[in-house]
Amino acid sequence: MKAARFSSFGAPAEVIQVVDEDPGPLAPGEALLEVLATPINPSDGATLQGLYGILPKLPAVPGNEGVGRVVRVEGAAPVKPGDLVFLPMGGGTWRTHMKAKAQRLLPVPPGGDLLQMAMLSINPPTAELLLREFVPLQRGDWVIQNAANSAVGRYLITLAKREGLKTINVVRRAGLADELKAIGADVVLEDGDGLDKRVREATGGAKVKLGIDAVGGGATLRLADAVSEGGTVVHYGAMSGKGPHLSAAAIIFRNVTLRGFWLVHWMSTAPREAQAALMGKLAKLVAEGTLNAPVDATFPLENIQEAVTRALEGGRQGKVLLTPVKA
Numbered sequence: 617m618k619a620a621r622f623s624s625f626g627a628p629a630e631v632i633q634v635v636d637e638d639p640g641p642l643a644p645g646e647a648l649l650e651v652l653a654t655p656i657n658p659s660d661g662a663t664l665q666g667l668y669g670i671l672p673k674l675p676a677v678p679g680n681e682g683v684g685r686v687v688r689v690e691g692a693a694p695v696k697p698g699d700l701v702f703l704p705m706g707g708g709t710w711r712t713h714m715k716a717k718a719q720r721l722l723p724v725p726p727g728g729d730l731l732q733m734a735m736l737s738i739n740p741p742t743a744e745l746l747l748r749e750f751v752p753l754q755r756g757d758w759v760i761q762n763a764a765n766s767a768v769g770r771y772l773i774t775l776a777k778r779e780g781l782k783t784i785n786v787v788r789r790a791g792l793a794d795e796l797k798a799i800g801a802d803v804v805l806e807d808g809d810g811l812d813k814r815v816r817e818a819t820g821g822a823k824v825k826l827g828i829d830a831v832g833g834g835a836t837l838r839l840a841d842a843v844s845e846g847g848t849v850v851h852y853g854a855m856s857g858k859g860p861h862l863s864a865a866a867i868i869f870r871n872v873t874l875r876g877f878w879l880v881h882w883m884s885t886a887p888r889e890a891q892a893a894l895m896g897k898l899a900k901l902v903a904e905g906t907l908n909a910p911v912d913a914t915f916p917l918e919n920i921q922e923a924v925t926r927a928l929e930g931g932r933q934g935k936v937l938l939t940p941v942k943a
Contacts, residue, residue, distance in 0.1 A: 618940070619711035620920045623675040625666030628924040632664060632678070634917060639715050642690035647718040649701065650941040653734035653914070654682030654709040656927035658766075658855065664924070667857070669878070679709030681737035683730055685941075686721075693718035700724040702895070705737050705883060712917060712940040722895060728903035730943055731911055735767065735935060740898045740907055742852065742879050743771035747779070749882075750875055751826040751848050755780030758822050760815065760842055762786040762807060763830035763855060764796060767909045767935060772828065773800045774907055784815055784824065786839070812841040826850070833858030840866040840874070852877040910934030 619637040642648055660678045662668040682703040686695050695701060701721040703709050724733050746768075747753065759776060763769050764785030776783050777800035784803045785796050793804035803818045805811065815824065827843040829836045832854035840849045840862045849872060851860040866872040883891060901907040912934040915923035920938070927936035 617711070617713045618917055619677045619708075620679075620917060620938075621675050621677050622664055625664065625671070625674075628661055628664040628928060629921040632920050632924055634920055637711060637713075639713055642688070642715060644691040645693065645718055646715050647689045647693060647695055647701075647721060648687040649684035649703065649714050649716060649721075650687055651682055651684050651703065651709055651711055651714060651938075652700075652941055652943045653730050653937050653939050654679050654703065655735050655935050655937045656924060657681075657738060658853070659738075661924065661928045670880075677708035677710055679711075679938075680706050682709045682734045683724055684714070685943075687713070689718055695721050695723070700730075702733070702737055706880065710917065710920070710938055710940075722892070725899050725903040728899070729908075731914070731937055732902050732908050733899070734937060735909055736895070736898055736902055738879060739767040739909070740771045740775075740902070741882075741894055742877070743768050743775055744894065744898065745879070745882060746828050746850055746852060746877060747772065747775060747781070747826075749877070750850050753779070753781055753825065756782065757826075758782045758784060758819055758824045759826045759828065760784040760786065760824050760839060761828035761830070762835050762839055763788075763853070764801065764804065765792050766830060768830065768852075770796075770799060770909055771907060776800070778906075782819075782822075784818065784842075786811065786835075807835060807838065811838040815842040823847075828852070829860060831855045832860050834861060836860035836874075837863055837866075840872050843872060845870045846872070848873045848875060850875045850877050912936050914939045916940065 617637050621635050622631040684703050686699045704716045704720050782802045785801045786807045796804050823844040827839045827849040829851045830853035833856040912932040914937045917940040
């Protein structure tokens with residue numbers, strides 16, 4: 617059994633190493649899982665570099681989601697060997713095998729693509745909760761987001777379209793409009809000066825109640841200037857490496873509110889029933905092919921340095937995933 621582990625923070629491809637690992641005996645109520653697929657998310661790269669908001673005690677194994685197959689269980693359990701399950705969130709999934717409390721394991725719906733299911737636990741719930749937790753929205757309302765070509769951005773476009781919401785999608789490079797409109801985007805704009813004016817022109821001056829920010833810095837400022845008076849901007853990521861900035865005009869004269877969102881906090885405070893309902897809804901949409909994210913490449917665990925290098929490169933065509941054990 618092997619794991620990808622790091623003992624210091626730094627350049628991801630330099631600090632991550634594959635090591636032998638013995639998970640030890642199972643305690644009562646535990647299950648041993650084979651890890652079939654687990655993605656490399658931006659938060660993983662930030663963690664390896666020591667830049668994430670909360671950092672693990674070292675040495676540590678990265679990875680926060682994925683799908684696995686039950687190998688064996690100890691004692692009475694709701695799962696059995698051979699079952700396909702979602703890996704527990706935040707469990708350190710970049711390994712061939714891992715232990716988990718059997719009661720925490722949720723089944724993977726039959727018939728779904730395992731790579732798509734492996735990406736279910738973080739980005740789709742983030743997109744869904746960003747749309748529903750902060751501002752009451754009705755069919756026909758407008759939402760603006762930046763980093764619209766990201767995994768969260770793409771899921772958000774699809775979910776918003778299903779709810780009858782209209783999206784303004786801000787991207788950092790030209791040439792993405794056709795691709796995003798094909799999955800349901802209403803407006804696609806390149807980030808930069810005069811964004812607020814271009815938003816008003818594209819929407820006919822419609823009210824924009826909600827802004828969703830994954831970038832931080834000046835990108836947040838431009839997004840906040842583009843939402844309507846009394847609107848809300850939710851900051852859930854800092855791709856720029858900078859905290860969110862808002863103009864004095866947005867805060868003082870237009871009463872724009874800045875909120876923050878972290879999925880881990882929601883998962884730790886929401887009732888178990890609410891979590892199960894959310895995951896069940898999203899899993900059904902993934903299984904039927906409604907929700908999906910492009911996959912750039914998959915790598916075996918042994919090629920972890922190549923995998924993290926590719927995952928952090930610009931110009932990728934989708935997510936990078938590890939496939940430690942063949943399905």
